[in-house]
Amino acid sequence: MSSPSRNLVVDVGNSGTKAAAFTDGEMMLPVARVKSGDWSAIDGMVTNLGVQNIIYSTVANVPSQRWTDKWKKAGLGVYSLDRTLPLPFQSDYQTMDTLGQDRIAVVAGTVGRMHTARLIVDAGSCVTSDLVDRNDRYLGGNISPGVTMRLRSMHEHTARLPLIETGTATDLVGRSTGQALLHGGQLGVVYEIEGLFGRLLTVHRDLQLVLTGGDAPLLLPYFSIDVLSYPNLVLLGLNQILSTYVNKHV
Ligand SMILES: Nc1ncnc2c1ncn2[C@@H]1O[C@H](COP(=O)(O)OP(=O)(O)O)[C@@H](O)[C@H]1O
Ligand SMILES: CC(C)(COP(=O)(O)O)[C@@H](O)C(=O)NCCC(=O)O
Ligand SMILES: [K+]
The missing domain is CATH 3.30.420.40 (ATPase, nucleotide binding domain)
Incomplete structure (x- = not known):
């Protein structure tokens, strides 16, 4: 039997960073809330939760290369919600490059559900x-x-x-x-x-x-x-x- 696929999903907002692991599509509760910029806390989750992939969206700070290199070295797929990932919706927004990544994520979150x-x-x-x-x-x-x-x-x-x-x-x-x-x-x-x-x-x-x-x-x-x-x-x-x-x- 294949081992479960586990992702760490991180939302960096202006008030705080929210993070949760998903195992085979199911969110593991509770959602962690840490200070925005506390990537060391996120790194702790990467280590403790045995995740294979990490994705983050940010409207504030980004992890330094020190962190992303560390995660890649540990074998994780590291993804940020930038233009490289395909989105499941078409858009009329004129400035997609500056559209908040949290806004992109909520729109994506309703596709297929509604x-x-x-x-x-x-x-x-x-x-x-x-x-x-x-x-x-x-x-x-x-x-x-x-x-x-x-x-x-x-x-x-x-x-x-x-x-x-x-x-x-x-x-x-x-x-x-x-x-x-x-x-x-x-x-x-x-x-x-x-x-x-x-x-x-x-x-x-x-x-x-x-x-x-x-x-x-x-x-x-x-x-x-x-x-x-x-x-x-x-x-x-x-x-x-x-x-x-x-x-x-x-
Ligand atoms: N544990 C918490 N820490 C900080 N704010 C919280 C907490 N629980 C609820 N809130 C409320 O959530 C609001 C911030 O919402 P959130 O969605 O996290 O914002 P952002 O995405 O801008 O970081 C705050 O204004 C506060 O009223
Ligand atoms: C509007 C926002 C500040 C909301 O962020 P939040 O309140 O969730 O921290 C964020 O989505 C943002 O910085 N947007 C960039 C501009 C745009 O969406 O067009
Ligand atoms: K918001």
Whole structure:
């Protein structure tokens, strides 16, 4: 019997690096979260989890050659989500070279899993909203500030607004400064997404909202529309791209 194929999949975001192993396509939980730039922690996973391939997407730092050489020497296939790997979708984005690798991964992560148009929202440091039609064509998307960024910037760019933590919003409007900030900063993201979704729905009648990212659990309770929640869609998409490539070429 052949030994299981195991990949290490790494998503370097602006708030943190998320990593998980996949054995024969199944994600091994829990997902590890380390500081962005801590490639030594990723190297520890490579050693401890006995992986054959590693893929990373990054919107921040990349591993130095010291790490990639070490992994190659140990016999791993080392892949980054750059132009060398074939993507499972066509795209209308005019600047594919600068399109965030995390955005590419979430779009890929829905291919084969969904057969309707979808708006994929990744709520992290920034909120990205990416539109894919029912034929898996990527039509484009938007970037706006994430929840933490909104709360922090209101504090940093005013004289009187405190820095508040994210939390539970109890009403549609706030009755204190803290609530007003929370409702504007956190629920405001939900209203923004619902507004865009409603406009797009007039063209894409089968549109489905997909939600992922570190702040997805904070936002999920407040939607008035149906939401498909994929907690680790960047990682799923990366593993899909890697597995397809490795099965064909290696
Ligand atoms: N363990 C955690 N460490 C840091 N942020 C977390 C954690 N769990 C949830 N979060 C939330 O996730 C958000 C970042 O989401 P994430 O998808 O990781 O962002 P990015 O892809 O930009 O790194 C933070 O703003 C924070 O509110
Ligand atoms: C928009 C982003 C900052 C989101 O990153 P994140 O919030 O997940 O850390 C990232 O996808 C990025 O740097 N994009 C480059 C520009 C583009 O996508 O066109
Ligand atoms: K994001």
